[in-house]
Amino acid sequence: MALEARNCAPAWGIAMLVVQVEKQLGEFAINASFASEGGTTALFGPSGAGKTSVINMIAGLMKPDRGRIVLDGEVLLETAAYIDVPVFRRRIGYVFQEGRLFPHLTVKHNLDYGRWIAGHVANPAAFNHVVELLNIGHLLDRRPGKLSGGERQRVAVGRALLMRPRLLLLDEPLASLDATRKRGILPYLERLRDEARVPIIYVSHNAAEVRRIASSVVQLVDGRVAATGGIDLLDAAQADMLA
Amino acid sequence: MFELSPQDWTAVQLSLRVAAVSTLVALPLGITIATLLARKSFWGKSIIDAAVHLPLVLPPVATGYLLLISFGRKAPIGAFLADHFGIVFSFRWTGAALACGVMAFPLMVRAIRLSVESIDRRLEDAAATLGANRMWTFVTVTLPLALPGIIAGMMLAFARALGEFGATITFVSNIPGETQTISAAIYTLLQVPGGDTAALKLVAVSIIISFAALVASEWLSRRATARLHGA
Numbered sequence: 001m002a003l004e005a006r007n008c009a010p011a012w013g014i015a016m017l018v019v020q021v022e023k024q025l026g027e028f029a030i031n032a033s034f035a036s037e038g039g040t041t042a043l044f045g046p047s048g049a050g051k052t053s054v055i056n057m058i059a060g061l062m063k064p065d066r067g068r069i070v071l072d073g074e075v076l077l078e079t080a081a082y083i084d085v086p087v088f089r090r091r092i093g094y095v096f097q098e099g100r101l102f103p104h105l106t107v108k109h110n111l112d113y114g115r116w117i118a119g120h121v122a123n124p125a126a127f128n129h130v131v132e133l134l135n136i137g138h139l140l141d142r143r144p145g146k147l148s149g150g151e152r153q154r155v156a157v158g159r160a161l162l163m164r165p166r167l168l169l170l171d172e173p174l175a176s177l178d179a180t181r182k183r184g185i186l187p188y189l190e191r192l193r194d195e196a197r198v199p200i201i202y203v204s205h206n207a208a209e210v211r212r213i214a215s216s217v218v219q220l221v222d223g224r225v226a227a228t229g230g231i232d233l234l235d236a237a238q239a240d241m242l243a
Numbered sequence: 244m245f246e247l248s249p250q251d252w253t254a255v256q257l258s259l260r261v262a263a264v265s266t267l268v269a270l271p272l273g274i275t276i277a278t279l280l281a282r283k284s285f286w287g288k289s290i291i292d293a294a295v296h297l298p299l300v301l302p303p304v305a306t307g308y309l310l311l312i313s314f315g316r317k318a319p320i321g322a323f324l325a326d327h328f329g330i331v332f333s334f335r336w337t338g339a340a341l342a343c344g345v346m347a348f349p350l351m352v353r354a355i356r357l358s359v360e361s362i363d364r365r366l367e368d369a370a371a372t373l374g375a376n377r378m379w380t381f382v383t384v385t386l387p388l389a390l391p392g393i394i395a396g397m398m399l400a401f402a403r404a405l406g407e408f409g410a411t412i413t414f415v416s417n418i419p420g421e422t423q424t425i426s427a428a429i430y431t432l433l434q435v436p437g438g439d440t441a442a443l444k445l446v447a448v449s450i451i452i453s454f455a456a457l458v459a460s461e462w463l464s465r466r467a468t469a470r471l472h473g474a
Contacts, residue, residue: 061372086376087371088372088375088380089374091374100366102384103366103472104471117379118374145472163374
């Protein structure tokens with residue numbers, strides 16, 4: 001269990017992200033260990049596999065019962081040593097399934113929130129770059145209530161990017177969208193992956209989506225890591241489902 | 244018809260001042276208590292909840308008497324505040340404001356608490372991932388989202404303070420120019436023969452003030468709500 005996970009740690013010494021977490025949620029137990037070398041890692045699995053719980057633990061929104069999380073060599077969590085860096089100091093961008101834009105702020109102020117809270121000087125070049133990347137320039141003065149689902153998710157991605165995160169968590173960002181909107185936003189996510197140079201954890205239960213976005217896959221089943229590898233893993237997973 | 248005697252004018256002005264001061268002074272405490280009650284669980288929470296609501300169910304005269312025996316010039320808290328800070332409540336307009344604030348407090352807390360409870364806490368999680376600590380999250384997300392409830396709470400408190408009678412007259416008496424609010428002035432006028440006309444004028448004034456306050460708060464509240472849902 002925990003010991004088993006720790007034994008693997010040395011091999012992951014150079015990894016960008018190391019996650020070893022255990023959490024009991026009622027009847028459901030999560031016991032997941034994996035590492036990411038950067039790039040875009042998909043956390044792939046059926047709904048109810050504990051994917052969102054795992055990234056909530058990475059973000060610091062959920063506290064594991066036991067575990068260890070290391071990002072870029074910084075220990076964010078180590079229950080054995082009572083280390084638990086609070087959410088607001090982790091600098092991990094999070095795009096939620098439902099966007100969670102602040103309804104009382106305009107799109108521009110939503111995008112600017114992270115920079116403003118950190119007290120950084122405005123950086124118009126970075127701001128414009130992200131606005132252009134996601135094609136949300138025409139939305140800046142609107143409030144989230146007046147956006148379509150796809151627009152909302154693009155703004156949510158932009159907001160997370162503009163806080164200059166060390167890691168970007170995307171939790172099924174397309175799940176709340178219909179098929180047309182999904183096709184509309186996927187190219188933006190690909191551009192994000194190629195241009196933003198931020199390591200990404202992409203949570204999804206959709207193999208086709210994962211194939212387009214991710215370079216490596218961590219497959220989660222019933223709260224445990226069932227397999228890790230490249231996207232060829234998806235073929236095996238699909239074969240399993242057909243068998 | 245609408246000429247008020249100087250004494251009645253004084254009562255109107257005093258009422259407005261008492262109601263405004265009691266509402267504004269109670270507001271920070273009201274927001275704090277409402278947020279604690281809405282969000283935290285702690286030992287003695289139900290006792291605090293009951294204490295906050297007590298003025299709502301207690302006869303106002305009883306509340307006034309309790310204020311008198313604790314905040315009076317010779318009472319323990321009153322004497323302490325007077326000796327160390329020079330704050331005197333008894334038979335002053337400040338005492339009327341205190342009485343009104345206490346009487347209005349439950350209404351204010353209820354309105355704010357309801358709106359804090361209705362806030363989507365996931366938005367606060369989102370603020371935390373964006374780097375906001377608890378205080379900043381409260382100031383930039385919780386407070387603005389609770390604004391319609393805060394406005395409603397202020398309005399209710401203001402209206403309650405404007406109409407307060409029992410606790411005020413028990414605590415600080417009915418001194419023209421110092422503690423005689425509109426309610427007390429109307430009561431006094433009705434005690435003397437031929438005071439009806441003057442009393443009726445004051446009633447009309449209080450209707451106008453209450454109506455204006457209602458319309459203003461409704462408008463503010465609607466604007467705040469509209470801002471939260473796009474527009």
